[in-house]
Amino acid sequence: MINILICxxxxxxxxxxxxxxxxxxxxxxxxxxxxxDELHKLIKKYKYxxxxxxxxxxxxxxFLSQICSENSVLLIKxxxxxxxxxxxxxxxxxxxxxKNIPIEKFIHAISIILSGGIYVPPSLNEEFxxxxxxxQRDILTPRQMQVLSLMAQGNPNKIIARELNLTEGTVxxxxxxxxxxxxxxxxxxxxxxxxxxxxx
Numbered sequence: 001m002i003n004i005l006i007c008x009x010x011x012x013x014x015x016x017x018x019x020x021x022x023x024x025x026x027x028x029x030x031x032x033x034x035x036x037d038e039l040h041k042l043i044k045k046y047k048y049x050x051x052x053x054x055x056x057x058x059x060x061x062x063f064l065s066q067i068c069s070e071n072s073v074l075l076i077k078x079x080x081x082x083x084x085x086x087x088x089x090x091x092x093x094x095x096x097x098x099k100n101i102p103i104e105k106f107i108h109a110i111s112i113i114l115s116g117g118i119y120v121p122p123s124l125n126e127e128f129x130x131x132x133x134x135x136q137r138d139i140l141t142p143r144q145m146q147v148l149s150l151m152a153q154g155n156p157n158k159i160i161a162r163e164l165n166l167t168e169g170t171v172x173x174x175x176x177x178x179x180x181x182x183x184x185x186x187x188x189x190x191x192x193x194x195x196x197x198x199x200x
Contacts, residue, residue, distance in 0.1 A: 002028045002114060003047065007039045008054040008076065013099070017052075020103045021110065043071060050113060052076055054099065058087050068092030069158065069168060074113060085120060090169030092157075095119030116186030118176050140181055140199065147174040152191045152200050 004021065006014050018030040031046070033039050043051070051067070054076040058064065067073060068091045075088050075096045088096035094113045097106065098121075109119040140148060143164075150160045157175065161168045175187075182197075184190045194200045 002049050003031070004028060004050045004052065004110075005031045005033065005039065005042055005046075005048045006052040007033050007036065008052070009034045010054075016103065017106060020107060024107050048072075050074060050094075050110065052110075058084055058091070064088075064091045064093070072113065074109065074119065089118065089120075089172055090167055092168040092172070094172070097121075112185070116188075117179055118172050120176070140178060144174050144178050144181070145199065147171060148178055148190070148194055149200055151175070151178075151187055152194070 002025070006017060008014050014032040018032060021028050021030055031042060031048075033042060039051070039053070042048075049072065051071050051073045053067070053073055055064070056077075058075075058077075064075075073093045075091075075093050076099050077084060077096060078099050080096055080098055085096050095109060095118050097109050097119060112119050146164055147160055150163055155163070157168050157171045160166075161171045164171070166174075178190055179185060182190050182193045184193055191200070
């Protein structure tokens with residue numbers, strides 16, 4: 001069973017998203033809460049595969065860094081700025097999504113995350129199109145090779161970041177680039193593909 005917790009003060013939003021998620025995948029179980037203190041109680045009591053957390057701003061660095069380092073978190077924000085997406089990843093979140101997008105895009109984003117990826121909206125991916133082409137042409141950069149090697153040893157992003165003296169958000173960007181370069185969607189497939197190509 002895949003356990004998801006949604007923290008948002010709108011009952012209409014949480015009920016609608018919960019229903020859509022459960023209809024899309026019968027193996028998904030959804031809990032909801034309205035406030036952060038409720039969220040803290042629930043994550044201490046239960047183990048969740050993904051937290052969906054509505055934030056009004058990204059200014060509370062210490063809180064967001066802590067919760068994102070200990071959990072897989074998709075942040076939700078009204079009308080996020082382009083820079084907010086990069087900031088959220090640097091916190092350690094698995095993505096940021098605009099609250100007013102169609103429910104189908106929420107489902108798509110969550111499916112990407114549950115497959116081991118991070119969610120970046122297509123419009124932001126366009127900004128990195130040239131960089132992605134370069135990654136694909138050269139297979140992987142030296143830094144990404146280091147990340148891949150540590151991934152193959154089963155290390156989580158937190159350990160990889162510590163070993164390479166990087167932020168966890170930077171490691172996630174490298175992991176996402178590795179997925180794209182190897183045309184995979186999760187760590188296991190990336191490692192298998194890398195071994196077939198003789199990269200590790």
